[in-house]
Amino acid sequence: MTPSNRRYLLRRLLLLVPLLVGLTIVVFALIHLAPGDPALAFVSEGSIDPQIVAQVRKNLGLDQPLPVQYVIWISHVARLDFGTAYTFNGTPVIELIEQRLPATLVLQTAALALSLAVSIPLGIVSAKKQYSAIDNTATAGAFLGLALPNFWIALMLQLLLAVSLGWLPASTPGTDETTGIARLKYLVLPVIVLALPTLAVFTRFVRSSMLEVIKQDYVTTARAKGLSEPTVTYRHALKNALIPMVTVVGTQLARLLGGAVVVEYIFAWPGLGSLAYESILKRDYPVVLALTLLTGAFILVVNMLVDVAYTLVDPRVSFR
Amino acid sequence: MHRHSSELNTLSLTVIGCQGYSVMPKMAFRGTDTPSMDEPANVSPERADLIVRQFHRYEAYFDRFGIDRRQFLRMIAMGGAAAVVLPVLEACGATTPAEVAQATAKPAAQPTPAAQSTTAPAAQPTQAQTASTTSTARSGGRIIIGTLGEAQSINPLLANETEGQWRDKLLFEELVEIDLETLKPAPNIAKDWQVSDDATQYTFNLRDDVKFSDGQPLTANDVSFTLHAILKKEVASVHAPRFNGIKGAQQYSSGEAQTVSGIQVVDDHTLKITLDQPNAAFLSNLRWVRPLPKHLLDGKDLVNDPFYQSPVGAGPFMFKSWTNGQDFVADRNPNYWESGKPHLDGFIHRVIADSQTLVIALQTGQIEGSEYALPTQADQLKATGNLVVMVKPQGVDTNGWSFGQKTNPALKDPRVRRAIAMALDTNRFSTDFLLGLGKPARSPIPPGMWAYDDTLQPIPFDPAQAKQLLADAGQSNLKVRLTTNAGNHFREDWVTFTQQSLSDIGVTVEPDVKEWTQVVKEGTDGTFEMICPTFAGVLVDPDELYLPLYSTSPRNVMGYSNPQMDQLLDQGRQTADLDKRKQIYSQVQQIINQDVSSFYAWDRPFVSVTSNKYIGYKNTILSFFNELEDWSQA
Numbered sequence: 001m002t003p004s005n006r007r008y009l010l011r012r013l014l015l016l017v018p019l020l021v022g023l024t025i026v027v028f029a030l031i032h033l034a035p036g037d038p039a040l041a042f043v044s045e046g047s048i049d050p051q052i053v054a055q056v057r058k059n060l061g062l063d064q065p066l067p068v069q070y071v072i073w074i075s076h077v078a079r080l081d082f083g084t085a086y087t088f089n090g091t092p093v094i095e096l097i098e099q100r101l102p103a104t105l106v107l108q109t110a111a112l113a114l115s116l117a118v119s120i121p122l123g124i125v126s127a128k129k130q131y132s133a134i135d136n137t138a139t140a141g142a143f144l145g146l147a148l149p150n151f152w153i154a155l156m157l158q159l160l161l162a163v164s165l166g167w168l169p170a171s172t173p174g175t176d177e178t179t180g181i182a183r184l185k186y187l188v189l190p191v192i193v194l195a196l197p198t199l200a201v202f203t204r205f206v207r208s209s210m211l212e213v214i215k216q217d218y219v220t221t222a223r224a225k226g227l228s229e230p231t232v233t234y235r236h237a238l239k240n241a242l243i244p245m246v247t248v249v250g251t252q253l254a255r256l257l258g259g260a261v262v263v264e265y266i267f268a269w270p271g272l273g274s275l276a277y278e279s280i281l282k283r284d285y286p287v288v289l290a291l292t293l294l295t296g297a298f299i300l301v302v303n304m305l306v307d308v309a310y311t312l313v314d315p316r317v318s319f320r
Numbered sequence: 321m322h323r324h325s326s327e328l329n330t331l332s333l334t335v336i337g338c339q340g341y342s343v344m345p346k347m348a349f350r351g352t353d354t355p356s357m358d359e360p361a362n363v364s365p366e367r368a369d370l371i372v373r374q375f376h377r378y379e380a381y382f383d384r385f386g387i388d389r390r391q392f393l394r395m396i397a398m399g400g401a402a403a404v405v406l407p408v409l410e411a412c413g414a415t416t417p418a419e420v421a422q423a424t425a426k427p428a429a430q431p432t433p434a435a436q437s438t439t440a441p442a443a444q445p446t447q448a449q450t451a452s453t454t455s456t457a458r459s460g461g462r463i464i465i466g467t468l469g470e471a472q473s474i475n476p477l478l479a480n481e482t483e484g485q486w487r488d489k490l491l492f493e494e495l496v497e498i499d500l501e502t503l504k505p506a507p508n509i510a511k512d513w514q515v516s517d518d519a520t521q522y523t524f525n526l527r528d529d530v531k532f533s534d535g536q537p538l539t540a541n542d543v544s545f546t547l548h549a550i551l552k553k554e555v556a557s558v559h560a561p562r563f564n565g566i567k568g569a570q571q572y573s574s575g576e577a578q579t580v581s582g583i584q585v586v587d588d589h590t591l592k593i594t595l596d597q598p599n600a601a602f603l604s605n606l607r608w609v610r611p612l613p614k615h616l617l618d619g620k621d622l623v624n625d626p627f628y629q630s631p632v633g634a635g636p637f638m639f640k641s642w643t644n645g646q647d648f649v650a651d652r653n654p655n656y657w658e659s660g661k662p663h664l665d666g667f668i669h670r671v672i673a674d675s676q677t678l679v680i681a682l683q684t685g686q687i688e689g690s691e692y693a694l695p696t697q698a699d700q701l702k703a704t705g706n707l708v709v710m711v712k713p714q715g716v717d718t719n720g721w722s723f724g725q726k727t728n729p730a731l732k733d734p735r736v737r738r739a740i741a742m743a744l745d746t747n748r749f750s751t752d753f754l755l756g757l758g759k760p761a762r763s764p765i766p767p768g769m770w771a772y773d774d775t776l777q778p779i780p781f782d783p784a785q786a787k788q789l790l791a792d793a794g795q796s797n798l799k800v801r802l803t804t805n806a807g808n809h810f811r812e813d814w815v816t817f818t819q820q821s822l823s824d825i826g827v828t829v830e831p832d833v834k835e836w837t838q839v840v841k842e843g844t845d846g847t848f849e850m851i852c853p854t855f856a857g858v859l860v861d862p863d864e865l866y867l868p869l870y871s872t873s874p875r876n877v878m879g880y881s882n883p884q885m886d887q888l889l890d891q892g893r894q895t896a897d898l899d900k901r902k903q904i905y906s907q908v909q910q911i912i913n914q915d916v917s918s919f920y921a922w923d924r925p926f927v928s929v930t931s932n933k934y935i936g937y938k939n940t941i942l943s944f945f946n947e948l949e950d951w952s953q954a
Contacts, residue, residue: 036838037837040841041472041837042556042558043480043558043840043844049558049560049561049874049875050874050875051874052556052557052558052560052561053844055553055554056556059554059556087472087473088644089472089474089475089628089629090628090629091644096644099643100645163680171672171673265673266673268673268677270646274645275645278470278645282472282837283837
């Protein structure tokens with residue numbers, strides 16, 4: 001890595017900390033502004049006692065002024081102590097996240113892989129046979145995939161494939177007796193729903209990128225040399241067309257940990273997305289804050305890595 | 321050498337035989353002629369030898385440089401693909417250590433074939449839908465129970481919702497249990513008790529064979545420890561208000577005293593509790609005392625200790641594992657005091673996403689029992705063939721409207737409240753919206769309970785009279801706000817129904833359907849005008865009406881005040897004579913009916929479903945799976 005690249009990397013790394021702190025301040029303020037009192041999660045329909053609620057608020061530290069609460073929380077986080085959840089049986093937040101993280105990673109990685117696997121060939125074909133039937137279908141499909149809300153697609157797929165036809169299960173069971181390949185069937189629907197928007201974006205990108213590259217001189221030269229068509233397409237055109245894709249894939253990758261809240265909820269996929277949804281509903285502040293911090297840090301780091309990777313992939317680019 | 325020569329032969333044949341497309345890497349032929357595409361098919365032997373020699377050179381070159389660029393790139397590609405595919409495989413292939421342990425532990429946990437359970441009750445059960453275990457109940461099986469809501473906590477001091485409290489009961493065991501048929505307190509850990517003449521002193525004799533799942537015996541010290549934990553201020557236990565009447569409890573809570581003077585451990589198996597005043601509901605309340613092991617929790621943080629992540633209790637089942645949002649797994653407690661029970665090896669409490677999925681899960685056998693199937697799906701479930709579907713007795717969840725007199729002064733007038741009640745046709749609501757499965761209610765007390773007054777007359781549906789009453793009270797232009805929680809479609813329908821009915825008599829209604837936590841907040845603060853749930857109902861003992869209805873009670877958020885009611889409520893808790901109490905609470909119900917402090921309109925229908933693999937259940941207003949230790953495979 002050149003010295004200028006190294007300096008850039010260092011600067012980005014140092015910027016991470018104030019950015020994250022700013023993020024936490026915003027989220028902290030917002031979550032406390034939402035109406036609803038976490039202490040009320042500790043009462044039931046039949047037994048509401050104002051004294052108990054007051055004591056619970058005291059135990060959770062909610063009777064302190066907001067800035068004080070924030071400082072207490074951030075000082076714990078600096079020691080990597082994310083606290084225990086208010087609900088969830090008082091499990092340490094780290095454990096909760098550990099439990100749910102693999103599920104989200106599996107889901108998002110599979111979705112990313114699927115969209116890449118489908119979009120790249122589709123984009124190439126679209127580009128080479130521009131305005132043909134395949135290209136038009138792919139374009140229309142891409143716009144549909146972007147325009148249709150993912151919860152609607154999820155529900156429609158569930159209705160069609162799971163309820164009406166019964167080909168696939170409608171949602172994920174917690175744990176059951178199936179292991180191995182049999183468990184793959186629970187992955188199919190959520191992955192399809194998650195992959196559709198990114199598939200659409202990637203296809204369009206590969207298509208336009210390829211179109212640009214195919215018209216370049218070096219591609220004509222390669223053909224003139226007598227190289228076979230696959231060699232021209234893959235070894236010469238595609239390799240260069242994929243350079244801008246690094247950024248696009250990077251941004252989609254950054255969404256990975258965010259977890260697709262809606263999709264995970266609809267399919268009862270036990271990942272970070274549904275954890276975020278549940279903890280927001282229950283006003284479980286420690287979990288919400290830890291998740292936001294984690295997601296934010298992940299996004300910032302991935303963006304930084306994408307920028308660096310870009311310089312590695314494209315020798316024409318460097319930082320001053 | 322032999323391998324090489326055969327390869328060479330094949331290669332030379334290939335070169336000679338093929339139409340001329342070269343597959344040899346260009347690098348190896350640097351400086352030599354590349355066979356062109358126009359090479360004639362038939363090559364002379366000399367040419368063939370030349371090519372073979374060139375191949376040798378290629379091999380030598382390969383050996384020198386090891387792997388070449390193309391191979392390297394191919395490796396990267398495959399590595400990348402593997403990196404992507406592996407997580408997917410990992411998801412499916414991985415058998416977690418827990419699953420392996422479960423599979424291997426099952427055969428080890430099989431009890432001896434001679435199951436000695438004599439659970440046939442002496443008195444024949446009168447309930448039609450009961451299947452009691454015979455004296456030779458089969459052992460084994462792990463029932464999977466489905467629920468819609470995840471438990472929040474399994475800390476018996478804090479658990480405040482049905483799921484957590486049910487799990488607590490099975491893990492920790494109640495000091496005194498509730499008999500499922502009579503709904504009266506029955507012996508459990510406390511095998512018998514004596515009450516003093518003035519009804520303020522209770523002496524409990526505990527069983528001497530109760531053990532925690534770690535083998536330690538349960539003594540009166542553990543019970544005392546748990547009671548102190550409930551009353552400790554910092555713990556903020558939901559059950560503290562129930563035991564504030566114990567002598568010395570207030571002083572202990574406020575920190576003045578180190579212990580509660582009214583709780584006395586006489587010996588390992590005898591406990592004496594003294595109350596400030598007689599309280600007939602005290603025994604029923606003791607079902608919330610689920611003893612914690614003092615030897616594990618003494619001096620520890622009773623709220624946050626990691627003990628609660630894998631607790632030890634004296635109940636029929638012991639904790640195995642809990643993946644939040646998914647499965648809660650418990651195994652049979654080998655040290656359980658009731659020998660031969662539980663018959664089941666354990667249970668799995670599984671969280672299901674929504675009611676539609678729940679029904680599908682019941683039909684496919686993914687779960688084997690649940691209380692959360694919608695009554696409208698009862699027929700669909702019965703049609704499956706292997707499920708037993710029963711409608712729960714009426715009174716589990718009585719809904720209607722509670723009136724916030726403090727917030728809307730117009731509601732202080734009982735005529736206004738009665739008018740509102742008269743405008744609502746609960747019969748029609750039950751048939752149209754509850755599909756006849758839920759019935760109109762008349763009282764906060766469930767109809768099956770001893771305290772229920774069956775002479776109660778329902779409030780008649782009379783919109784004309786209602787209008788008249790409003791006019792008499794000078795409230796012809798009444799405005800009210802209705803609050804209920806979103807997501808409960810029975811209640812949401814009730815709001816729509818009420819809005820329609822009330823606008824027919826000239827009342828302007830503002831519906832306010834919101835999130836559960838906010839509804840609870842309004843219910844706690846008393847900032848509601850009309851709210852459903854009523855927050856003022858009875859499940860086990862009619863004394864539960866004391867806190868919401870007594871005029872000076874801190875939990876009287878409705879602002880209801882009636883001196884006659886106060887007097888009756890006081891009397892009701894001071895005598896233990898059931899007949900006298902029945903009369904007292906009869907009058908209480910008549911006053912509620914007259915005064916309409918809350919309008920008890922309809923009972924929500926529930927169905928209990930179980931696979932026909934299991935027997936031993938009882939269909940009561942309490943949880944269907946309340947006494948899981950009695951269940952067994954058919």
